[in-house]
Amino acid sequence: MENGAKMKILSWYTVSHFIRTLLLLTAIFFGMILLFDSIELLRRSSKHISVPFTTIIQMALLKLPATGQEVLPFTILFSTIMCFWSLTKKHELIIYRSSGLSAWQFILPVSLAGFAFGLIYLVIFNPISAVMTNKYERMESRYLGTEQKLVSISRNGLWLKQDQRNPVTKEQQNIIFHTQNIDLKNWRMDGITVLYTSNTHRFQKRIDAQSAVLKDGYWEIYEAYINTPTQRSVHQETYKLKTNLTKKEIIESFSDPRTISFWSLPDYIRLMENSGISSRAVRMHYYTLMIQPLFFAVIVILAASLCLRTSRMQNGLQLLVLTIFTAFFLFFISNLLRALGTSEQLPVILAAWAPSILTFLIAVNIIAITEDG
Known part of the structure; x- marks a missing residue:
């Protein structure tokens, strides 16, 4: 079998394994979010008269895409870890190596799948999420008595x-x-x-x-x-x-950027600036969304590099600790840089791009060390 055909088969096998794991974990994470949001909305609705249970579930479903978007980086991280750890435990990575594939040759296809997932979410699901979040806020104001936008x-x-x-x-x-x-x-x-x-x-x-x-x-x-x-x-x-x-x-009271579609954000930013209003927070949100597909791809590379590093030790506990630490690291760095960008301590574009650049450099360093022995 030619190397090109062999690589194509192995890449498709790895990517399909990753996609199945990603869809499963996304469903689990979103299901947990839906459950907790429903419980919280039930608690809040208990202070108000006659809020139907079906309305509570509808509100929780409307809120789900916006809340779920916050956990997608962690879904990508854990999906990649589970995918490559499974390949390691079944000694399939050894087969990849014996076939003459370098680490980059079987990591990059999965990274591209992560990029595609982020792109699909941005292009298709983000506009839907904006409409749903907008409707959720109106229902929240109507049934739970929250302040309407002024x-x-x-x-x-x-x-x-x-x-x-x-x-x-x-x-x-x-x-x-x-x-x-x-x-x-x-x-x-x-x-x-x-x-x-x-x-x-x-x-x-x-x-x-x-x-x-x-x-x-x-x-x-x-x-x-x-x-x-x-x-x-x-x-x-x-x-x-x-x-x-x-x-x-x-x-x-200015509109939550999550209620505005990615495609409508540039016009909204222009309107804010023409009205004399600072648009830094909205621009930060816009650039963060723009870089999201690339960020997902970089997270895949980082997670895969961790698996390669621990595969030689066959230590699942070490991998679990590294995964949890990495998740906290990504969460902390992303939120810190977002806060610095919004508060004018850093240029907005730098604050949005820095997590992806930093994560990529760490991942490349780990892979280089692992490949060199």
């Missing part, structure tokens, strides 16, 4: 919602601010429109103003023109609008 960004500008009681009628009313730009350093909005509507969305009042600044407990609106259905426009140089919003609430 801020929305679109091509038409920035929208800010505030709920309060009408001081005269004591009825609940909605106040919606619209501006093209917000200065978060000075908490100033220029060229604003303020719309007052009733709880039934009936128009009550409109304010067009030059600018507004958030003070402690109120908005100070400058050069305001006030319009109501019953009277003509009234001009006030300064108009004070009471608010229960805090600066922290507004910042935390």
Whole structure:
């Protein structure tokens, strides 16, 4: 049999073994997440009246893709470890070696499978996950009473919602601010429109103003023109609008990047920057998603290198300890660099790419040492 055909058969055998293990572990991990999320949602729903059990399960399923994405690197890691340890225990790696294959020749096909898995998840499942997460947040607000998002960004500008009681009628009313730009350093909005509507969305009042600044407990609106259905426009140089919003609430209310599809993130980042809002956290999320397929491929190489290192010792306990240590290492490094990137301590692209580069260098070093004896 020619070397090319032999390598093709062995590569396909190894990749198919890896894919079966990966799908099995993904199902197990996602099943555990679904169970724990369902229990947590049941606990939270016990404080509210008449939340159907089917609704709880639906919410847990909607939340599953976004939560599951966080554990995918560990799924890749453990799948690779199990795959290559199985090959080692069955002495199949010895057959690979005796066939003249180097470590890279049987690791790279599996690494490409890990890359393909990450690419499929990014291209197909991430947009689905964004839609499901968005729906989950709406259901969470409706059934569990969590705060709705106060801020929305679109091509038409920035929208800010505030709920309060009408001081005269004591009825609940909605106040919606619209501006093209917000200065978060000075908490100033220029060229604003303020719309007052009733709880039934009936128009009550409109304010067009030059600018507004958030003070402690109120908005100070400058050069305001006030319009109501019953009277003509009234001009006030300064108009004070009471608010229960805090600066922290507004910042935390920007859309969770997980609710936005990977393909829509560049437009969203552009809209944030055009509105004067820092997009570092969203850009960090975007670049992390972009590098994810490569990160999965590198994790495969690292996990395989650990198996090669321990295969000569035939020590399963040592491999287990190394796997757990590696999982904690990946988790710690990824989160540390993400935090540094978001807080402007590191360039965003470097913070997103560094875990993959560092993991690859460690894996290559281990393989080189193992291959040299």
